[in-house]
Amino acid sequence: MSNQLVIREVPDSIRLDAWWLGAETNASDTPRPPPVVPGKQIRSRSPSVLPVLLVLVLIADLLFWGHGLGVSIAIFALAVSAAILGLRTKVVARRQWLFWAVFEIFCNLPVIEFIQPLSLMFTFFGLAAIAVWAAHGRIVQWWHALWFMLRASTVGAVVLPVSVAQEARGMRPGAEFKRHARALILPAAVGLVFLALLMAANPILEQLIEGLASLEFLTPDQIIRAIFWFLVASFVWPYLNLNGAWVGQVPPVFKFESKGSSTVGSVFNADSVRNSLFLFNAMFLVQTVLDVGVLSGGTTLPDGVTYAQYAHRGAYPLAATALLAGLFAIASHKLISHSKILRGLLYLWLAQTMFLVLTAVFRLSLYVDTYSLTYLRVRALIWMGLVFVGLVLTLVKIGRDLNVGWLIRSNLISLGVTLYTCCFVNFAYVIADYNHSRWADSGRFDVSYLCRLGEQALPVILEMERLDNNTTCGDYLRPRLDHISDWQEWGFRRWRLHVYLGSRSNEPRL
Numbered sequence: 386m387s388n389q390l391v392i393r394e395v396p397d398s399i400r401l402d403a404w405w406l407g408a409e410t411n412a413s414d415t416p417r418p419p420p421v422v423p424g425k426q427i428r429s430r431s432p433s434v435l436p437v438l439l440v441l442v443l444i445a446d447l448l449f450w451g452h453g454l455g456v457s458i459a460i461f462a463l464a465v466s467a468a469i470l471g472l473r474t475k476v477v478a479r480r481q482w483l484f485w486a487v488f489e490i491f492c493n494l495p496v497i498e499f500i501q502p503l504s505l506m507f508t509f510f511g512l513a514a515i516a517v518w519a520a521h522g523r524i525v526q527w528w529h530a531l532w533f534m535l536r537a538s539t540v541g542a543v544v545l546p547v548s549v550a551q552e553a554r555g556m557r558p559g560a561e562f563k564r565h566a567r568a569l570i571l572p573a574a575v576g577l578v579f580l581a582l583l584m585a586a587n588p589i590l591e592q593l594i595e596g597l598a599s600l601e602f603l604t605p606d607q608i609i610r611a612i613f614w615f616l617v618a619s620f621v622w623p624y625l626n627l628n629g630a631w632v633g634q635v636p637p638v639f640k641f642e643s644k645g646s647s648t649v650g651s652v653f654n655a656d657s658v659r660n661s662l663f664l665f666n667a668m669f670l671v672q673t674v675l676d677v678g679v680l681s682g683g684t685t686l687p688d689g690v691t692y693a694q695y696a697h698r699g700a701y702p703l704a705a706t707a708l709l710a711g712l713f714a715i716a717s718h719k720l721i722s723h724s725k726i727l728r729g730l731l732y733l734w735l736a737q738t739m740f741l742v743l744t745a746v747f748r749l750s751l752y753v754d755t756y757s758l759t760y761l762r763v764r765a766l767i768w769m770g771l772v773f774v775g776l777v778l779t780l781v782k783i784g785r786d787l788n789v790g791w792l793i794r795s796n797l798i799s800l801g802v803t804l805y806t807c808c809f810v811n812f813a814y815v816i817a818d819y820n821h822s823r824w825a826d827s828g829r830f831d832v833s834y835l836c837r838l839g840e841q842a843l844p845v846i847l848e849m850e851r852l853d854n855n856t857t858c859g860d861y862l863r864p865r866l867d868h869i870s871d872w873q874e875w876g877f878r879r880w881r882l883h884v885y886l887g888s889r890s891n892e893p894r895l
Contacts, residue, residue, distance in 0.1 A: 434625050437468050438618055445617040448873050450610060454500050455874035459493035462508050466515050469624055473519045485515055495808030499878040504808045509534060512624065520627035541623030546615075658717040662730040665710070669737040676744045703745035704769050710738040711772075711779050715792065718783045728783075735780055742773045757820045757831055763812055767803065774799050811878060813841035821845050832858065840864045841878070844885060 444464050448457035466489045470477050492511025495504035513534040521529075584591040714735055721727035746769050753762055775796050782792045817838055824830040835842060836858040843864055869875055869883060 434472060437472060438621060438625060441465060441468060441621050442614050442617050445621075446610075446614065449617075450613060452871050453867070453874040455869070455876045455879075456497055457873040458500065458505070458508060459497050462493055462496075462512060463489055465512060465621060465624055468621075469512075469515055469519050469627070472625055475522065485518070489515065495805065497877055498809050499811075499876055501808070503804060507805065507808065513537060516624050516627060537623050542619055544626070545619045545622040655720045658720045659724075659727055661713075661717070662721075662727060662734060666730055666734050666737065669734060669741065673737055673740055673744075676741075703741045703748075704765075704772055707738045707742045707745075707772050707776060710734065711776050714779055714783065715789065722786075731783070732780065735776060739773060739776050742769055742776065745769055746773075754823075757824055757834075758816045759834065760812065760816065763816065767807070771796075771800060771803060811841055813838040814844065817842040817845040821849060836863055838864070840866050841882065843882065847886075 441461075441464060445461055448461055466485065470482065470485060489511050492507050492514075495507050498504065510530060514530045516537070517529050517533045520533075580594075584594055714731055718728070718731060721731065746766065749762060749765055749769070778792055778795045778799070781787070782789075817835055820830065820835065835846065843866060846858065846864070866882070866886065867879075869879060
């Protein structure tokens with residue numbers, strides 16, 4: 386009989402952690418780690434993730450279910466941001482809380498003003514930026530936030546559904562489950578008998594049970610609502626689990642290095658750039674002289690070409706020409722840095738290119754004066770302004786010998802500031818008011834386009850109806866004002882419109 390002491394029912398945590406206490410061990414005796422339970426990745430290291438997820442789903446149900454979109458989007462985004470900061474493993478200082486609170490409010494101001502794809506983009510970008518900071522513990526570069534936006538909208542959106550599917554596939558009734566099921570048979574059977582007796586003795590309890598029995602479960606509306614909850618949970622889950630493998634590694638810093646081949650070098654070299662600058666300056670000079678002559682009235686257009694056609698034909702090609710010129714200048718300025726004459730030619734060419742952009746803007750303004758203002762023409766004016774700013778930044782980069790990364794960051798900042806500002810401009814009203822003030826007395830006023838601008842054009846439409854004493858839209862579909870029925874649907878621009886129209890008590894019913 387062996388004198389070895391055997392202690393049974395030792396917990397696995399002690400048995401696996403104390404293997405090194407044995408006198409002799411070998412590779413075969415080394416215990417294996419516990420098996421990975423399917424769906425285990427659905428559980429987070431922080432036990433508070435699931436309650437927070439449930440709270441956010443309930444908040445989304447309160448804000449969105451049965452209501453239109455409005456300030457509810459900003460409130461939900463702020464709630465998700467607070468959850469991200471609250472679940473961060475490291476302590477968040479007060480100044481960091483203040484910074485990110487101000488940053489999130491700043492990113493959500495456009496969606497409070499008016500809901501549109503552009504304002505929703507800023508809301509999404511704000512969530513991505515704070516998630517990247519919470520995951521990496523520092524304010525990273527701009528492409529990290531863009532990378533996270535891409536990951537969260539693709540890989541992150543399916544993390545929860547895949548985990549739930551793995552969890553369900555791993556659940557199989559075993560001996561332990563059957564034992565618990567058999568243990569519930571007796572209390573359930575006897576409990577039903579007691580429930581029947583208590584209902585016979587207590588009419589209030591009987592009425593309560595009958596009311597519960599009359600409730601309908603799994604109705605189509607309830608199923609759709611449950612699907613909505615799951616979709617919200619799938620959207621929020623990645624932001625609450627920033628330590629998961631789905632986040633992936635942060636892409637490395639962009640390095641702009643020119644690795645030209647011998648074939649490219651034989652074509653794109655200092656001599657070819659020098660010849661190109663002489664040719665391009667001569668070509669752009671001819672274009673500049675012709676533009677000045679036509680726009681000043683000193684040069685007549687060819688037969689059959691109107692000023693409107695001249696303005697329309699030149700606006701977009703000149704903007705594309707300026708963009709191509711800027712790219713060529715960035716790629717070639719290093720090859721001619723040794724020559725002051727060639728650098729002067731490059732500056733002259735860029736200056737002529739900037740003048741071409743200004744003439745393109747002037748041409749487009751002439752076309753707008755002839756054929757009215759539209760959304761597409763507004764976008765074209767904004768695009769030409771961004772191209773002009775890009776050319777100015779290119780001159781600064783070449784003059785101060787800055788790197789390409791600085792130029793890209795500067796252009797992105799100008800683009801972001803421009804788009805953010807556009808979120809607060811009521812372009813529908815601007816277009817309607819401009820066209821009405823300029824073309825109301827002419828027969829070329831496009832009433833159908835005015836009626837397609839939406840509810841924000843209603844002030845101009847009502848003013849025209851007041852002056853003409855008739856229905857402006859006529860056979861066209863008149864914009865309909867959607868009243869704000871709940872606080873979740875509130876938006877600052879819509880609220881201003883309601884206040885304005887409410888102050889006109891003598892207006893016809895909207």
